[in-house]
Amino acid sequence: MKIKLLIVDDETLLIKGMRYGLGDEYEIDEAYDGQEAVKKSRNKEYDIIILDLMLPKKDGLEVCKEIRTFSQVPIIMLTAKGEDMTKVMGLEFGADDYMTKPFNLLELKARIKAILRRTKKIDENANHSEFEIGEFKVNTLGRKIIRNGEDINLTGKEFDLFLFLATNKNKVFSREALLEKIWGYDYYGDLRTVDVHIRRLREKIEYNSSNPKYILTKWGAGYYFKD
Known part of the structure; x- marks a missing residue:
C-alpha cells in the first residue's frame, strides 16, 4: 500500500519537483493554500503532511494548529532560511519536524521514512x-x-x-x-x-x-x- 502524502505549498514548481523526486511509492495529494489543506486533511487520512509556512488564506502555523484539533498525523513544516523563531513556533503549534528551504529531496525522503518507521516500531515493540x-x-x-x-x-x-x-x-x-x-x-x-x-x-x-x-x-x- 502506498504512503498517503499531502504536500501543502503555493509554489507549483516546487510541488512538481517533489512529486518527481519522491517517486511512485507515495500517493500524493496537493493543496495550494491553507484552507484547502485543512479541508483535505479533514476529508482524508494521510500518513504524513509536508506543510509550508507561508501560504495564502491561512499560514502554516494556523493550518498546523487547526489540524491538531482533529488529527495527530505527522507534520513536517517547511520554513525559509533563518526563521529560527518560526521554527520553534511551528513545533509549539504541533509540527513534528521542520526543514529549511531549499532542501535536499533525499533528506526529505529519509525524514519521512524515519518518522513512519519510528511510529511503526513503537507499536510493534x-x-x-x-x-x-x-x-x-x-x-x-x-x-x-x-x-x-x-x-x-x-x-x-x-x-x-x-x-x-x-x-x-x-x-x-x-x-x-x-x-x-x-x-x-x-x-x-x-x-x-x-x-x-x-x-x-x-x-x-x-x-x-x-x-x-x-x-x-x-x-x-x-x-x-x-x-
Whole structure:
C-alpha cells in the first residue's frame, strides 16, 4: 500500500519537483493554500503532511494548529532560511519536524521514512496494546494516554517521546540521543526541537509543568522519566 502524502505549498514548481523526486511509492495529494489543506486533511487520512509556512488564506502555523484539533498525523513544516523563531513556533503549534528551504529531496525522503518507521516500531515493540505506567493508561494502537478517565491529546512525536521515556524509566537520555531515538535519523538541526517537545509534553501530562513529577531534567546530562 502506498504512503498517503499531502504536500501543502503555493509554489507549483516546487510541488512538481517533489512529486518527481519522491517517486511512485507515495500517493500524493496537493493543496495550494491553507484552507484547502485543512479541508483535505479533514476529508482524508494521510500518513504524513509536508506543510509550508507561508501560504495564502491561512499560514502554516494556523493550518498546523487547526489540524491538531482533529488529527495527530505527522507534520513536517517547511520554513525559509533563518526563521529560527518560526521554527520553534511551528513545533509549539504541533509540527513534528521542520526543514529549511531549499532542501535536499533525499533528506526529505529519509525524514519521512524515519518518522513512519519510528511510529511503526513503537507499536510493534509494545508488549500489549494497552497497559499502565504509574497513573497513566497507555493505548499503543490508538496512540494515546489516559489519566483519571480523561484522554490526554498528544501529537505523534509527543506520544513517541512519552512512550520511549516511560518504558525506559530512570534512564537519562541526552537531547542528541533522543533526537536519534525518536526522530530516527542523524539530526543536524537545532537541539531545541527536543526541548520544545519536552516542554509541550510536560504541559499536558504534569499537574504543574514548572515543577514536574514525571519527566525530569538531569542538568548537563538530559531527560528521564520517574515513575
